[in-house]
Amino acid sequence: MPHHPLVDALRGGLVVSCQALPGEPLYVPAGGVMPLLAKAAELAGAVGIRANSARDVREIKAAVDLPVIGLVKKDYPPGEAYITVTMAEIDDLVAAGADVIAMDATLRPRFDGVSVADFVAGVRRAYPDQLLMADIATLEEGVHAAEIGFDLVGTTLSGYTPQSTDAPAPNVELVRELAARIDVPVVAEGRIRTPEQARTMLDAGAYCVVVGGAITRPLEIATGFVEAMRP
Numbered sequence: 001m002p003h004h005p006l007v008d009a010l011r012g013g014l015v016v017s018c019q020a021l022p023g024e025p026l027y028v029p030a031g032g033v034m035p036l037l038a039k040a041a042e043l044a045g046a047v048g049i050r051a052n053s054a055r056d057v058r059e060i061k062a063a064v065d066l067p068v069i070g071l072v073k074k075d076y077p078p079g080e081a082y083i084t085v086t087m088a089e090i091d092d093l094v095a096a097g098a099d100v101i102a103m104d105a106t107l108r109p110r111f112d113g114v115s116v117a118d119f120v121a122g123v124r125r126a127y128p129d130q131l132l133m134a135d136i137a138t139l140e141e142g143v144h145a146a147e148i149g150f151d152l153v154g155t156t157l158s159g160y161t162p163q164s165t166d167a168p169a170p171n172v173e174l175v176r177e178l179a180a181r182i183d184v185p186v187v188a189e190g191r192i193r194t195p196e197q198a199r200t201m202l203d204a205g206a207y208c209v210v211v212g213g214a215i216t217r218p219l220e221i222a223t224g225f226v227e228a229m230r231p
């Protein structure tokens with residue numbers, strides 16, 4: 001089946017996740033920082049941007065000419081789904097112009113007790129043309145996400161859920177297994193630290209690769225150097 005042109009534009013490319021949460025050095029309440037990171041990604045040849053919050057999606061869309069994967073991350077009790085879990089968040093991201101909306105598609109409990117399948121069905125009814133990306137942590141969740149109609153399936157949450165705590169970082173095998181099992185494009189995302197690892201993900205069958213912290217989180221990057229240099 002041919003892909004949506006927007007999904008086609010991501011094929012084989014790098015998507016740069018430009019995110020900073022409150023408490024991180026690059027989090028500025030007034031905004032304006034994430035578009036600068038997105039611009040650098042665009043100049044480098046990235047094919048897309050991933051961003052948290054309708055505000056950042058809007059600002060980044062105004063600054064670069066790349067598709068934006070939008071999400072809303074909020075704090076929920078540990079062990080619960082937390083990436084774009086309400087219809088109000090979907091409404092905001094659609095209004096901000098998110099080309100793709102990323103949603104928690106783990107099989108963890110959700111704050112409202114609604115299953116991810118029912119939530120996605122509701123989103124599809126409200127916005128039939130909206131592209132949706134599943135953020136999953138395990139093979140089972142990835143297969144389920146493909147079955148319930150997501151347009152892209154990403155390994156974003158591997159290593160971050162109780163069911164995946166022992167997963168390798170990055171999880172090349174999950175990408176390989178998913179790519180072999182589902183027809184939906186597999187996005188390699190999560191804990192990819194080097195260009196070589198990104199390349200390995202493509203070789204394992206990833207449709208495209210999302211890299212965040214290794215490019216856009218200076219605290220994380222500097223900490224890696226400091227730790228490696230410790231006597």
Ligand SMILES: CC(=O)N[C@H](C=O)[C@@H](O)[C@H](O)[C@H](O)COP(=O)(O)O
Pocket residue numbers: 017019071156157160189190191192210211212213214
């Ligand atoms: C687990 C979670 O909440 N991940 C978030 C999802 O959007 C982001 O904090 C990550 O930066 C993003 O997935 C990219 O991953 P990495 O920064 O490891 O390249």
